[in-house]
Amino acid sequence: MTEYPDRDPDRSTAADGELDTCIEFALNGVKQIVRVDANAILLDVLRNNHGCKGVRASCERGVCGACTVLVDDLPVASCSTFAFSVDGASVETVEGLAAPDGTLSPQQRAFSECGGFQCGFCTSGMLMLTTGLLRQDPQPDRGTIREWISSNTCRCTGYEMILESVERAAELAGETNGESA
Ligand code: FES
Ligand code: FES
Secondary structure, X not given: OOEOOOOXXXXXXXXXXXXXXXXXXXXXXXXXXXXXXXXXXXXXXXXXXXXXOOXXXXXXXXXXXXXXXXXXXXXXXXXXXXXXXXXXXXXXXHHHOOOOOOOOOHHHHHHHHHOOOOOOOOHHHHHHHHHHHHHHOOOOOHHHHHHXXXXXXXXXXXXXXXXXXXXXXXXXXXXXXXXXX
């Protein structure tokens, strides 16, 4: 389930460039060193500084899950996370899911196979949530999947195909791990 740290909804507590800080983190496996305002939000840094446009901004209130990324393997709402808090961490976005040769991850393949892809705002967050879930629990039961995806809201569809997609992703990930073992 996505973690939603407390956040002051008013981002403008410091002027641009004031109280800036230098952070170092791995973004999709590549080391980054950037200077950010002390009150910079991770969502904005990923989209604006690093071109990760797959990280979606929707509610920007930590409610919908569209902005979900993985920080040290755990799903977090990047709209509700200060950028400085990922100093020293590993951050993963949807841009890092496919292999460099374009081979889709088990999660991407499963969502495609099972019709779990929905609108462009929800899909990347759902994929990252699923990736985080399967790292915590490679064979989640349906109740666990429901509990996790309850943190990602969708306003236009039922969740059945998404549930099937997550179950299929677990199967495919298991097969992939079996192949590489
Ligand atoms: S945009 Fe972050 S939870 Fe909705
Ligand atoms: S799939 Fe995006 S709001 Fe429903």
